[in-house]
Amino acid sequence: MSSNLTYESSGVSIDRGDELVSNIKKIVSMQSNPFVLSGLGGFSGLFELPRGYKNPVLVSGTDGVGTKLKLAFDTDKHDTIGYDLVAMSVNDILVSGAKPLFFLDYYATSQLEVKTATKVVKGIYEACDSCGVALLGGETAELPGFYKTGEYDLAGFAVGIVEKSDIPSVKNVKAGDIIIGLPSSGLHSNGFSLARKAIFQVLDYNLNDKFKDSDLTVAEVLLQPTIIYVKPVLEFLKHNIVKTMVHVTGGGLVENPPRAMPSGLGMDIKKSSWNIPPIFKEIQKAGISETEMYRTFNMGLGFLITVSPDKLSLTKSILENINQDYYEIGVVSERENGKKYTRFL
Secondary structure (H helix, E strand, O other): OOOOOOOOOOOOOHHHHHHHHHHHHHHHOOOOOOOEOOOOOOOOOOEOOOOOOOOEEEEEEEEOOOOHHHHHHHHOOOOOHHHHHHHHHHHHHHOOOOEEEEEEEEEEEOOOOHHHHHHHHHHHHHHHHHOOOEEEEEEEEEOOOOOOOOOEEEEEEEEEEEEHHHOOOHHHOOOOOEEEEEEOOOOOOOOHHHHHHHHHHHOOOOOOOEOOOOOOEHHHHHOOOOOOOHHHHHHHHHOOOOOEEEEOOOOHHHHOHHHHOOOOEEEEEOHHHOOOOHHHHHHHOOOOOHHHHHHHOOOOEEEEEEEOHHHHHHHHHHHHHOOOOOEEEEEEEEOOOOOOOOEEO
């Protein structure tokens, strides 16, 4: 019997994995965080909790980027998809009032392409660096025969911290509270299965077609990175003005707002109060109902906060001081029978 069977001949290269780890170490060498107690390459990451919390609560979140990955494969553009990965998890934990601390990623592929994986991780690091989050570690897995050649999957894991007494509660929401919307950059990382079918199959666009009156191609419009909302949210939390928050992800503006409402209250959202990006209007031309659009996509609003009317002026002042665009999009109102659905006006 031959003795030449190796892990490499089975499709898994330890050498390629070592090369990627070396590249990642170079990328994160610029990272300076006094709470990181371990370097990359160990079995786990060590992070010392910041001092000053009386009753600290750790908040965790995990997510992926869905079939937006297909666009990365089709365009061979991998430098922003990692940014999306960080944004999706970090924005989720912001909703609980948490300051994000660190992030880990999982990258799985059929056969590791070091150049591609390095671009992905560089995007992950840049997203972390943009919001003061430590890239604490990750995992790269080669799974021969499991994924198509040239494709990969991503998952991300974020951990943050919040004082227990500062966790936003739906119990504090009252009828008459004001809803502020922060704009998205486009689809972010949700609804791409529907968007790709509408754009490429029904409307017959090609990736490199110019999008309407834009200088961008269709691919560039669709691959716009997800916005990270750490800066404005942390400013809100400093001033203790937020009642609840909403990260508008899968389920769009229909399914997500009720998650931040108590029984018997819901959001009344005025559709004419913000500018809907052209990409959503174009997608709808494929024959998608307005209801389906609003329950699938963010429609141009990536993050919502509710504040009491007496805090509205301060809220606007904070947003203007940090040059954050925003829209006043509606109010909280009563519902019957304990319901809390979104109502569009």
